[in-house]
Amino acid sequence: xxxxxxxxxxxxxxxxxxxxxxxxxxxxxxxxxxxxxxxxxxxxxxxxxxxxxxxxxxxxxxxxxxxxxxxxxxxxxxxxxxxxxxxxxxxxxxxxxxxxxxxxxxxxxxxxxxxxxxxxxxxxxxxxxxxxxxxxxxxxxxxxxxxxxxxxxxxxxxxxxxxxxxxxxxxxxxxxxxxxxxxxxxxxxxxxxxxxxxxx
Numbered sequence: 392x393x394x395x396x397x398x399x400x401x402x403x404x405x406x407x408x409x410x411x412x413x414x415x416x417x418x419x420x421x422x423x424x425x426x427x428x429x430x431x432x433x434x435x436x437x438x439x440x441x442x443x444x445x446x447x448x449x450x451x452x453x454x455x456x457x458x459x460x461x462x463x464x465x466x467x468x469x470x471x472x473x474x475x476x477x478x479x480x481x482x483x484x485x486x487x488x489x490x491x492x493x494x495x496x497x498x499x500x501x502x503x504x505x506x507x508x509x510x511x512x513x514x515x516x517x518x519x520x521x522x523x524x525x526x527x528x529x530x531x532x533x534x535x536x537x538x539x540x541x542x543x544x545x546x547x548x549x550x551x552x553x554x555x556x557x558x559x560x561x562x563x564x565x566x567x568x569x570x571x572x573x574x575x576x577x578x579x580x581x582x583x584x585x586x587x588x589x590x591x
């Protein structure tokens with residue numbers, strides 16, 4: 392019994408868990424399986440590239456997104472905001488039917504590692520936050536907000552009950568918006584990462 396408890400303790404840690412979910416803006420995408428697969432693959436390449444830049448660990452790929460683990464809240468939020476900025480820049484230079492958005496949720500909490508997967512409150516709350524987030528937005532829990540509040544990553548808004556459609560969570564929820572101006576040229580970066588097809 393003591394050995395089992397020790398093993399469980401070794402597998403537990405506090406991590407920042409991020410869920411992403413891809414949302415297509417065009418209804419015709421689902422009817423065109425080739426286009427749907429192409430957009431999913433573009434999204435996967437972009438997410439994986441930025442994960443490696445920020446030290447994120449891909450736990451598993453989901454149908455429309457990813458479950459990712461970070462050692463702290465700061466790299467998780469920086470990665471999420473960079474993803475949203477990159478997709479915003481991408482959507483400005485592609486036809487409407489190729490536009491996509493991500494909804495992202497991040498929570499900092501205890502997780503348990505087992506057989507290459509993660510479980511626990513940290514995972515459950517991050518998934519709930521992602522499901523609440525509108526397309527193109529980032530929702531985080533209060534533990535995340537506390538750690539990144541003074542880092543200048545973006546605008547932070549504590550959401551009220553009405554904005555969450557009366558859904559109550561055990562922690563307050565915040566929305567973090569990317570800064571209005573970015574120092575990096577995302578158009579140049581995206582051309583390296585993705586086969587951007589410009590309008591007309």
